[in-house]
Amino acid sequence: MDKNKIVKKYSNGEVTVVWEPSKCIHAGNCVRGLPEVFDAKSKPWINIEGADTQSIINQVKDCPSGALSILGNEKSETQASQPPVNTLIELMKNGPMVIDGEIKLTQADGSVILKNKKTAFCRCGASSRKPYCDGSHTSAGFVG
Secondary structure, eight states, X not given: OOGGGOOEEEEOSSEEEEEXXXXXXXXXXXXXXXXXXXXXXXXXXXXXXXXXXXXXXXXXXXXXXXXXXXXXSHHHXXXXXXXXXXXXXXXXXXXOEEEESOEEEEOTTSOEEEEOSXXXXXXXXXXXXXXXXXXXXXXXXXXX
């Protein structure tokens, strides 16, 4: 199986956390923000019963790469999937540039990718997934 197509789902009956490991940049926001649900040392690493649904939704929204997303009942899914009114750009300390909102990305080959959730772009130049961040800034010692 192509590891870039792996998708894992964890459901508590109200919402489903979707994890796409190929997008993960290992920023650790999930583990630091809600360790009772996200524990990298456990198998499976997501304990969907570890917190209330709204806490899980709020933490997943903080994922800088978009590797975590939410599916759920009509109300939760709408709240979690609506793009923000404005597109927000954040330069993470010693890490990627994160764009949260709708963007149209035209790549060097002319292909166009539409995104409507958080996307982490490489700033260090070391990523093997350019223009996306793959977490290489950590081992490269990027400061910025």
